[in-house]
Amino acid sequence: MTILEVKAVNKVYEGKVATQALTDIHFTIQKGEFVGIMGPSGSGKTTLLNMVSTIDRPTSGEVKIGGADPFRMKKNELALFRRRQLGFVFQDFNLLDTLTVAENIVLPLTLDRRPIKEMESLLRQTAARLGITEILNKRVYEISGGQRQRTAIARAIITLPVLLLADEPTGSLDSNASRVVMESLAAINEKEGTTLMLVTHDPLAASYCNRIVFIKDGRLAAEIHRGDNRQTFFQKIIDMLSFWGGNTNELSSIRV
């Protein structure tokens, strides 16, 4: 079943000098896939993510999520669609610091006025999945970066979104916390069958994906599949990045 369909998408940023950020992008994500998007700085990854997350619209072409075209929706309908069908995880967590972990996680359900009993049950299940049950009553400023990102992931999946979008989720974390966060995302993908799209510069984070799509100068450049061995896949990603361009500095010391 196709969850995301991107068809002939072009994006031009108008301005004194117009920038063609995406050119004729076609790709699909099937249910249960974990897809990474990689490419050099300025290649169009964020632009593509903004089209899929419905934050910005393509200049031409079509984006369909779960068969629906978000760009044909009215403003209120689109806000609901985003809240119920999409989950977002950002580099800087986007949590509310003065609320507790539990309050942050149930926020999308609170906005939807879901019954308290239902919220409590979903909260318990989701926190257990991410191993953060012990910290539910702590405030965000009292927890670590890795715990913050797992809280943000819990908030993103508590609505059971059809598509979970992650933008550099390990960008603010050290290597141990990155590993825990990527293992959490991979477990959600494998055990719950949640469909994921991840934009990252980090080859280690990308090695948890099943498939990686490389973008270069706004065009799809290549695609690789993981197979059984994450270590081999990690090496393949490094080779692709050095071929297509990307951040391969300081990689020699990374252990997979």
Ligand SMILES: Nc1ncnc2c1ncn2[C@@H]1O[C@H](COP(=O)(O)OP(=O)(O)OP(=O)(O)O)[C@@H](O)[C@H]1O
């Ligand atoms: N709001 C904007 N207005 C004008 N040009 C933009 C805008 N956003 C991005 N661009 C341009 O579009 C191109 C693609 O940018 P984009 O941010 O999508 O790349 P990226 O691959 O996400 O880069 P990075 O890895 O550095 O985040 C770049 O040439 C960029 O300068």
